[in-house]
Amino acid sequence: SNWQSFCENPYAYIKSASAHGNFAINVRETASSEEINARNQITRDALGRCVKDKSSQQNAQFRLCLTVKEAALAGSDRPFWFDDNHLLEVNIEFREKGARKIESCKDLVGKQIEMQTYFSAYTDHGHRKKAGRISGGMRIPLESARL
Numbered sequence: 022s023n024w025q026s027f028c029e030n031p032y033a034y035i036k037s038a039s040a041h042g043n044f045a046i047n048v049r050e051t052a053s054s055e056e057i058n059a060r061n062q063i064t065r066d067a068l069g070r071c072v073k074d075k076s077s078q079q080n081a082q083f084r085l086c087l088t089v090k091e092a093a094l095a096g097s098d099r100p101f102w103f104d105d106n107h108l109l110e111v112n113i114e115f116r117e118k119g120a121r122k123i124e125s126c127k128d129l130v131g132k133q134i135e136m137q138t139y140f141s142a143y144t145d146h147g148h149r150k151k152a153g154r155i156s157g158g159m160r161i162p163l164e165s166a167r168l
Contacts, residue, residue, distance in 0.1 A: 024115075024129060024134070024136070024163055025126055025127075025129050025130065028080070028081055028115055028126035028129060029126045031083055031085060031113070032048050032050060032085070035048050035085070035087070036048060043091060044089050044090065044091055045089070045090045046087055046088075046089050047087065047088045047089075047090075048085060048086070048087055049068060049071060049086040049087065049088060049108070050071070050072070051072060052068050052072070057069075060145050061145050063143055063154060064108055064143045064145040067086060067108055067110040067141065067143055068086055068108070070084060070086075070110065071084055071085065071086035071110060080123075080124060080125045080126050081114065081115040081122070081123040081124060081125060081126050081128070081129070082112075082113070082114045082115070082122065083112075083113055084110065084111065084112050084113075085109075085110070085111045085113070086108055086109070086110050086111075087108070087109045087111065088107065088108060088109070089107075089109065106144065106145050107142060107143065107144055107145070108142070108143045108145060109140060109141075109142050109143075110140065110141045110142075110143070111138055111139070111140045112138065112139045112140070113136060113137070113138050114136070114137045114138075115129060115134055115135070115136055115137075116134070116135045116136075116137055116160075117132050117133065117134065117135075118132075118133035118134070118135055118162065133162070134162075134163045135160050135161060135162050135163065136160070136161045136163055137158070137159075137160045137161075138158055138159055138160075138161070139156070139157070139158035140156060140157060140158065141154055141155070141156040142154070142155045142156070
């Protein structure tokens with residue numbers, strides 16, 4: 022993979038990779054007011070943060086909202102987690118090994134880099150129903166040879 026390309030345009034990078042494998046990934050860059058109003062409050066808030074973040078994206082730090090569908094189960098009546106009723110909100114920062122944030126995607130080259138991610142996964146069953154949320158995070162060292 023090419024982490025600098027991902028850093029510079031994560032939306033296009035994920036869209037180009039979304040057609041491979043068992044999962045179909047949809048980056049949620051925009052949403053209509055009708056769609057947002059049909060969602061529960063925590064999902065509406067997440068979509069709002071993603072749309073706002075895209076318009077003011079900082080280099081080497083961004084937020085993505087995604088839906089992920091498992092291709093093998095498409096059309097199945099069996100309940101599963103990967104569908105349009107579940108939203109993943111992912112915050113990504115690139116850092117030099119240790120703690121220093123990388124300010125520009127161009128600064129990834131030639132350094133020991135880590136990708137720090139925080140995520141929240143939301144279950145959305147409509148405006149009036151209870152929503153669920155799971156969150157977590159991790160820091161992943163990246164291979165410098167691939168930067």
